[in-house]
Amino acid sequence: MKEFSFSWRALFAAALISAVPAMVLADSVNGEVHKQPTNYIAIAMFLAFILLTLGITKWASARSASTKDYYTAGGKITGFQNGLAIAGDYMSAASFLGISAQVFTSGFDGLIYSIGFLVGWPIILFLMAERLRNLGKFTFSDVASYRLGQKPIRFLSALSSLTVVAFYLIAQMVGAGKLIQLLFGLDYLIAVVLVGVLMVLYVLFGGMLATTWVQIIKAVLLLSGATFMAVMVLKSVNFDFSALFEKAVEVHPKGDAIMAPGVLISDPISAISLGLALMFGTAGLPHILMRFFTVSDAKEARKSVFYATGFIGYFYILTFVIGFGAILLVGTNPAFKDAAGELLGGSNMAAVHLAKAVGGDFFLGFISAVAFATILAVVAGLALAGASAVALDLYTHVLRGGNVNEKAQMAVSKGAVIVLGLVAIVLGIVFEKQNIAFMVGLAFSVAAATNFPILFLSMYWSKLTTRGAVIGGAMGLITALTLTVLSPTVWVDVLHHQTAIFPYKYPALFAMIAAFVGIWLFSVTDTSAKAKAEREKFFAQFVRSQTGLGASGAVDH
Template sequence: MIGRILTSLGLLAVAPTLWAAGAIEGEVQRQPLNLSAIVMFVAFVGLTLGITYWAAKRSKSTSDFYSAGGRITGFQNGLAIAGDYMSAASFLGISALVFASGYDGLIYSIGFLVGWPIILFLIAERLRNLGKYTFADVASYRLGQVQIRSLSACGTLVVVAFYLIAQMVGAGKLIELLFGLNYHVAVVLVGVLMVLYVLFGGMLATTWVQIIKAVLLLSGASFMAIMVLAHVNFDISALFSEAIKVHPKGEAIMSPGGLVKDPISAISLGLALMFGTAGLPHILMRFFTVGDAKEARKSVFFATGFIGYFYILTFIIGFGAILLVSTNPTFKDAAGALLGGNNMAAVHLADAVGGSLFLGFISAVAFATILAVVAGLTLSGASAVSHDLYASVIKKGKAVEKDELRVSKITTVILGVLAIGLGILFEKQNIAFMVGLAFSIAASCNFPVLILSMYWKRLTTRGAMIGGWLGLLTAVALMILGPTIWVQILGNAKPIYPYEYPALFSMIVAFVGIWFFSVTDKSTAANEERGRFFSQFVRSQTGLGASGAVAH
């Protein structure tokens, strides 16, 4: 009984990202060349490159490059944050999960909203008032600049690396599925476009790419959901009852709890996704693009609404595919493949309700979603190197703005080349695993240091450094010793660490390490750092004070 309760709690905490990532992993069957999809995608790329050209004229300073000069409104930023979350993997994976398993898809999609609004409401306002370009500005505000920025930059780069791998591999698989193009061509194409967006347009171009992508995806998904509901005269109960009649599992699709068997892994993954969200560098950067804390709060409000609406749409789309794809003779073979694990329910439904033209639109939008995400990731990685490592650690806050911007752009190109190389190298790897590792590291390294630097008076540089590194290393070590790497990749018989994800344990290690090494720190520097908490608290509430972090 306890195990079933824990499993249910874990399910409610788990975001769909990991399951959705499986939508585009492993071997795929290349589809026929989709000319309408390619034409629409080229139109999207042309539009966004035009935006990049426009943004390039307005991105002259580091403030413009990192944070769009703080000129983005709360509504725009909320839509851009939603654009980061509404990935192609989520769109394809969740709808396919609903098609195959029914009610469990709803748990995963709505469960995503359990943790992150609460966490970001705690963080958003203080983050905007204390920081400038990166979350390391906040974490190092009253602590040692060199130590904390080095830790934060390393945590950022590790998270960005694993997340980029997942996105690049996903892009290649998605293009094979939807466009009929070669995997390697797809990865290079995404990498080149990603570098162009960030290199020339900075945060302003990245933001508008995310906004346009979010609007297109929400519009397409809304149209599909409306067409499905129109088929049942907008009667939700009729949608469910008709789906039960035609689905091979019958009433079982309305029963929860069939996807996660291990409650520890479920809770660990849920913790990673809930708290890792508040440690993802490309999401935290978005709160520096607005003008003040009020707009930051608006960002969270609008993002929550857009994301919640999107995942409700995917649920309707999944059940709609059961009705309109399963019962349509045209999709007889496709329906069997979907039940066998193929994740193209939304694509087949788009064909069923809108024909080849709408199918092309959905295919193009699905690919465009990845471009927006990788651009945000690249920008956060570049800012970690240029702002945190180069300007604050190497130059000790005395870097010339022109040089910092140059370092950022060089880093963008390097990250683009690395992303392409890693995307090709990790073609056969499990995307869900990579995303899970990124979230686990963010939850075990970035989040504990960030939240405690804001709210715990007794935090010291020594505690943050040792605890943060312990969390990061524990997360990586447990993932290596777990079933995915130790058994599936390295070929050992049994894993040393029996669970898929480490966050439940690595987060405990991080928080306990930070607490212990802070309370036992009796140095003069530690007492001074504790004394700065009040000034940090005042500024976190009012936004008043000198720009940037306190120099030590």
């Protein structure tokens, strides 16, 4: 086998992160990170990306005057473009750095994340995409509240959406700060402020149109870089997968164990709970669901999911190859192998080391810039989803009862973007020293246990009532939050208690049960006149979603 050449500093290894995230591979770097010598190649490439995307933002700002333009890019994004943008939104630095790191440390068990993420897309394709587009206008709250009480449903939807956005943003901001500190040689504070400012600029002036194109460009760069890395790994073993796996087993400290299950997750409850969070959490992420309103009709929405599934599936195959390629790197370079014990304890930077090995400083700079650009694209989508929850749900429908003109709504939305940017910067600074891996896990658990049940049942269950949706959704939200705090991830790792009250790291299984049982119980026992009217309205909604009426997004509440 052709050996990789790899030159690196011992300090670089010592700076590597202390733990692969416990849940959805948060875009975080935990532990002490030391500022590295300035990587001018990475900085130059990142500046080029920033200039390009700021130019796109200026172009988009002239085309984002109305609320429809601002929130949904005027519904003019094609299915292919939207599919690539969804892939860009979904292929975060967590996926690129985290999944490859999981394969690097645990072998085949790392694929549970890839499979879990990917399986969520057929659910969206076959069960949700068409009805979302036919029944919604700007956000998934439009769909959930179509046949139910506007204020209570929108309030709960906004609360759960903001919870998901907040925890996701914290992980992204801390991860961005640590990555730029490690890779670019800049201070953590500068990195966090830079991400926050750019996030505000993209969303404040460009809206969904700018955010979409930022995600498309980032997706193309990430797919290109990952493809090059995977091809170089396979080239080193003459494109023989058997040789790749055999050599990985030879050099990995865990030996044959990396080819068998049980290295990462050893009990069935945790495996089921993690799988549920990954699959159904995807179908409840507000910044992902919001993308289905950027296309013209249900047909383009289905195309979006089809293309996104293809791009994401291909990407996850690449991360698998990259992870095993990093294992070979450890076995073939003495300097790297000396640090194997520390690195195999959980290095989110395995892909970055591999980039250095296969492409030298230039490609390392490219991958470093792409990893940071990835976080920028994701936080822009999160900020837009958070702003829509504040302006459309809380302000327009909950506080003002829908009596708000478009100008006022836009003003509130842009104000919310600025506030979210400031909050993100502050939280990124506050949580710098904390293990924030659980936060992305909590975001997926909340999405799976609150957003998904309400949205899914509002589209498919005729007996759903406002009372059931609100109480059951609140039960899922509270259960997810409570069990996360009581789990080993927080109770032991963060709060430093000896043993956890809740023994499992992943609360999704229990939170989803609480949500679905609560929704069912409090709906079937609701005999009010309002509940009867809501059940009758379901059939009108069903006909509308099946015939495509309302595909323009003009939901009349």
